[in-house]
Amino acid sequence: MVICTSVPVVIPKDGSLTKVTIKDIVGTFLTNEWPNIDPEQLTVTHNTGYANVNCVVERPRPKDYIHSEPLKVFLKIYGELDGEIEVFKHLVPNKHEETQLCFDYGQSGLGAKVYGFFQTQNGILGRVDEFLDARNLEPEDVEDMNIRADIARGLAVFHTMTTQLEKKPIQSYYDTVTRELAKYHHMDKLKTLANEGGVSMDHLVDYDFGSRLRRVTDKLESIGGKKGWCIHDFQFMNVMVKNNPMQGESKIVLLDFEFVFQNYRALDIGEHFVQKIFQWFDEESKIANCRPYIEEEKRHFCEEYARQWNEKTGDSDTGEQVFAESELGVLLAITFEIHNMLCFMDQDNDKDPLNILALNKLFEEFLSQYKRLELES
Template identity: 75%
Template structure:
């Protein structure tokens, strides 16, 4: 179990702990060698964002190259604001629950090992994890059948994973997001912000997402759509590809569990297909310069997913069943992204043109998929 350890350090205001602090934190959990390291010999590579401080910490290689503890670790310290959207606060895991998810995933042999979960004297939470020699998944990676299969199996294993998190009813999420989208429906202020940026989104603001989401979830229920632990934030940066995988082991690892809660498994599967078309952290465009998933690739993904899901759960699902669910989950994932973008517009007066062009692309994908599945004539 991931127990929280109190560590008597105070993180500086800039969020960057000193080498001595890092040594004390890591040495609390790795007591044989890290606790004796000279802090000045540590090499720390920081990666600070708007939410968290992440860093890779490396200690000197010992003489003779024999060591009982890893030479590198990954250290994460959560900031005061770590991306949580207020309306989902009762659904997303707290830091202890997130650490437990990481612990359970690591114990499964599929994810990074959790060496320790801690809270500092000033109240900041953090984790010391296994360092992963890996890179972020790229859109072209999933055009490789082997990597695509490993991503599919990775999601299936995670979604069916045994963990101590409470399974809240999925209706809780859909009640919340439909109430929020209803709030933004026809909101003139959002239209004005977008028009000031030169990217009109009036048709998106005036669109009735609420009744359409209900139509989609009704269809999912009618075909027996199954539920599991969804990550929700399934952008490609949250899948790592190992640089040197061992023979027979998965080439990928899933990361970032800040938004994990129970939902239709189709949400993450369809969301994965969706995210191939976007690159949200690019400074030039948010729309990826690549082709979307093909039908054949989706079919292969869903077949691999079904085999892993069945192996984990004992079910007998088919790839066809998973594919049908994913087609509906694709739209649910879009409404999640659209909601979050409208939320940030409303809260922060955000009107970045590139983000708005991405929003328009999301909307077009939703409308086309809704029509493709024949839902247009059955609902609003």
């Protein structure tokens, strides 16, 4: 059980950190060597995310003893809106629950270890995690069958993980997302914003996603689609590839569990396949210049996933079954992404043409997959 520890520091609302504050936080959890470090000797590399502050903290390698505590750690300060979409707030874990998820997954050897979870004197929450010698997953990585297999196995372990989270009915999510998509259906504001950005998306706004989404979930139920702890935000930036994995160790690590709740396992698998052609943090294009996942690669992924799922659950699923579910999961994943982007577009008055072009690409992928699966009939 992860306990939230009170630390005797104050962090400004902007998340700015002094080296003394950082040392005091880390030293609360790594108690043998870190408390004795001169704060001025720390090297701190800051990374500002969407709504949180992350930094890598490194101390000098000691000259007169062999260190027993890590030289580098990853420090995360939660922002007030970290990872939240208000309409899903009743489904997603709170920060304590998220930390417990990270801790549990870290115990599997497939995630970063959690050293501590804390709250400052002024109520700000944060985590101290293992620093990973790793890089973000790139599109060409999944064309390597070994990396692809590790991702499949890691995802199956996460989906089947034993956790203290409440298993909320998945229908609660589909009721919410269908209602919200209906709100954006025919919304003139979205059409106007897109046109002001120089890219029309009238066809997307006028498309009835809700009725199609119901057909997808009905089909999944009819083929026995299984459920698990889904990550939902399973983009490539949330998968790390280790630079120097040990012999026999998984090459990948999964990150960021702000959106975890029960759903069809197909959604995460389908999301992984779709996300290969998107690069959300690129400043020139959100659409990656690469080929999409091919069927042979998808089937290999599903075979590896099924093997790991069966090992964890005692089931006897086939790769073919998982593949059939994943084909429908692509549509679930795209609908989730489109909803979230329309939500942010509406609330932030976003008219960035790169985002709108990516929305249109998602829509194009949805139409193509929906037609191919012949769901209207």
